[in-house]
Amino acid sequence: MVADRKKMTLPMLFEKVARGEQITWLTCYDYPTAYLQDQAGVDMILVGDSLGMTMLGFDSTLPVTMDDMIRHAAAVRRGAPNAWVVGDMPYMSYQPSVESAIRNAGRFMAEAGCDAVKLEGGAEMADRVAGIARAGIPVIGHLGLTPQSASALGGFRLQGKSAAQAKKIVDDTAALVDAGAFCVLLELVPDRLCGLITERTKDAIIMGLGSGPHAHGQLLIYHDAFALYPKFKPRMAKVFADAGAVIREGLAAYVREVTERTFPAPENWFGMKDDEYDELVRLLEPRGDIQ
Ligand code: KIV
Numbered sequence: 001m002v003a004d005r006k007k008m009t010l011p012m013l014f015e016k017v018a019r020g021e022q023i024t025w026l027t028c029y030d031y032p033t034a035y036l037q038d039q040a041g042v043d044m045i046l047v048g049d050s051l052g053m054t055m056l057g058f059d060s061t062l063p064v065t066m067d068d069m070i071r072h073a074a075a076v077r078r079g080a081p082n083a084w085v086v087g088d089m090p091y092m093s094y095q096p097s098v099e100s101a102i103r104n105a106g107r108f109m110a111e112a113g114c115d116a117v118k119l120e121g122g123a124e125m126a127d128r129v130a131g132i133a134r135a136g137i138p139v140i141g142h143l144g145l146t147p148q149s150a151s152a153l154g155g156f157r158l159q160g161k162s163a164a165q166a167k168k169i170v171d172d173t174a175a176l177v178d179a180g181a182f183c184v185l186l187e188l189v190p191d192r193l194c195g196l197i198t199e200r201t202k203d204a205i206i207m208g209l210g211s212g213p214h215a216h217g218q219l220l221i222y223h224d225a226f227a228l229y230p231k232f233k234p235r236m237a238k239v240f241a242d243a244g245a246v247i248r249e250g251l252a253a254y255v256r257e258v259t260e261r262t263f264p265a266p267e268n269w270f271g272m273k274d275d276e277y278d279e280l281v282r283l284l285e286p287r288g289d290i291q
Pocket of ligand 1: 027046047048049050051088147185187209219221
């Protein structure tokens with residue numbers, strides 16, 4: 001636990017990079033988990049639209065709305081006052097126009113108290129990134145495997161395998177940084193591509209997710225890292241603790257103890273003084289059974 005941690009700021013993130021320290025970043029969607037992540041000293045929290053899958057049980061992120069995102073991001077902010085909280089712009093909250101991008105990025109800041117926003121896409125989204133940055137909102141680009149375009153990308157698979165595809169990711173990174181992104185997330189690209197981009201990017205932070213050790217820091221999906229998503233565990237994720245197993249065991253114990261009447265025990269309930277109880281019975285006479 002990090003006692004008395006200071007509120008993370010943008011200069012502090014860049015200072016970590018300058019010192020050669022790794023930045024830690026996890027997804028989070030709720031108040032109690034945000035509290036734990038803040039206490040553990042996690043630098044950045046992504047309120048990802050992955051919540052559509054991890055929290056709401058959809059098969060993709062596409063059904064997630066801005067209102068869903070604001071509700072979850074505000075809860076995370078309340079739980080994590082010190083981490084750098086990033087609101088993930090959901091499908092169709094920024095694709096239609098620069099104006100929609102600025103307006104919805106502004107909602108994350110004003111209504112949920114976020115520190116930054118993230119959006120998916122490369123050079124084609126540079127005008128959205130520029131608009132948001134001009135509005136004074138720190139913005140993160142997201143390249144490689146971009147789940148909102150999973151259909152166009154042929155599924156959840158490694159991106160940038162060929163030299164030509166990798167060059168496009170390099171060019172897209174440059175376009176996003178030129179447009180004003182302070183950070184670019186590279187999801188599921190080869191380790192050497194991530195390393196090359198990190199080495200050649202001077203004015204922005206490069207974060208990796210399943211893209212090897214060479215980025216300025218790592219992002220993981222919380223539900224993957226703690227075995228809380230029942231459908232699958234991506235190969236790139238490491239399970240740091242099997243919270244899913246702990247919860248399953250606890251649930252089985254709960255069902256067993258209630259069934260066997262060993263729960264609740266006297267320490268789990270409150271009694272009533274004899275004279276108050278006797279008076280209650282007297283007050284109810286001759287009423288008998290409650291109908
Ligand atoms: O929504 C999310 O959690 C994300 C990650 C997959 C990067 O965008």
